[in-house]
Amino acid sequence: MQSDKQLYEIFEVNPQWLFELTGRTSPGPCKFVSITLKAIERRSDGMLLPDLASKPITIAELQMYADSDVYQRTVIEMAMVQAEHPGRQVDGFIIFASRSLDSRTEPWTKVVASYYLDELLEQLSQHAPEHPLVAVFQPLMQTDRTILERDVARYYNQITEGVADERQRTRLHDVFVDWLLQRFSDRGMKGIEQMLIGQLPDLRDTQAGKELIALGEQKGREQGLEQGLEQGREQGELIGQICILQEFLGLEPTDARALAELSEEALAVRLADLRVQLQRR
Template sequence: METDAHLYEIFRDHPEWIADLMNEPFPEPGTFRSITIKKVERRLDGLLIPTNRRKPLRIIEFQFFPSADIYLRAVEQRIAVQRLYPDREVEVIIIFANRRLDTRPAPWTSVVRAVYLDEEMIILAQRDSNHPLPKLLAPVFEKSDAVLEATAAKVYESLGRLPKTSATQRDTLRLIYSSLLFSRFKHKTTQEITAMITSLDITKTRAGKELIAIGEARGKAKGKAEGKAEGKAEGKAEGKACTLLHILRKRFGKLSKTIVSQIEHLDYLQLEQLEDRVLDLPNLQQLSLWLRQLQQ
């Protein structure tokens, strides 16, 4: 997975899946949202806030890359959140992509809980074969390309008819799944991936329209006829820009034409830098400042 932003979107709409991930009962109704802790000037990946005030708050950090100080940052965040909510119990959980990323430094493992997403997906799938989360994240953890290709259409269809979810939430899950397939099958065209996931007319759905937009952007890039390598690179940049704009609109609402234009003109490496920061930027003003600094 190229970014943890997808995980934030998933758990924002389905906070109960965090409890499913850890095989625990969901602590009453609650919300999962990203907040900025001013004391440490860092935006949390997510804070699970149960409505029942007797239930603990849970700081969730997603870690998909090696980090020497992730435990120290997690402890700092726990202290900062405890100051914001002095009357609530606070826990902190780091969700690592895999066990290899966890250095388990003493003594912080006694106050920070670690979860390994690849292992928990296997356990959750065994415990509940119909749970959508392992299927949704299969492009990240499934080792066999053949298995992914054989099951993609069934998964895409099932995400579109999840019970107790809104049409917008179902579209978001489908878009995330499509994006993860694009990241996994970089050698495939948009048409090939679209054919892999559905034979239906997707032009009338939001997820389908955004998928088509990515394909059109790739097609235009490839059509410049400056060589296949150049066309592929431009297509990847267009696709990543489209995904990042989608995430930013989810977080901040309507974006100005200036911001949209600036992001659409970033190259692939610059888009990767933005991808690393997309959940840490607290507001549109900081985003505009960061974009201006990048152009200097």
């Protein structure tokens, strides 16, 4: 599977995820940038550049395939970066897809730290199971397609729930779907969409869903409806499904409170229209 571009996109949008994943001390706000090392005319796709000049620059290599030269290349990049930033401390580390890819090239293992993505994600899933990185990497790391297909909607929703920033959330969704398309190349985009929409988890299990349901319940109380709570709960679930489909279809979202002013019948019509749009894609 192609992964280099997607890995860069994940950490470019939020460099702090690299520190959360590896457990390394964060230098504070920083950028994950691609640079060209002029002295050797080589491009480095993973430099962590802190906002504070007193903090170390870090070269981060993300290695998903066997490469016996990765340690030497990382050390050379570290030396070139330090030459271009005199007086700055420069660190380096490599994240291998798994331990089996680590060539352990001496003496550079004393200079460059190494990590293993499968082990890091397992550790992250133990102490922070709802972390969005646990979800977004599943198409890359889960070897059983049946298990992946069964849980794919839950992972998509975990990204939605776990990332408040819209740009970061959109980036992770895009990477997640891109990797799904590679894993399920026989399904095509429509098949992936059906896989996600058809298996979306119950709204009662998500924080956003609970808030939408609570909004519907409140409207039921305000309107003094008989069985207001139950009707409001159903209205909240319709609102939730509408919001999810609008986001998935790339449509401008309708404010949930505006939707709450509509009748249950009107909401059902809107939801049916969105499902038709999905079928036509």
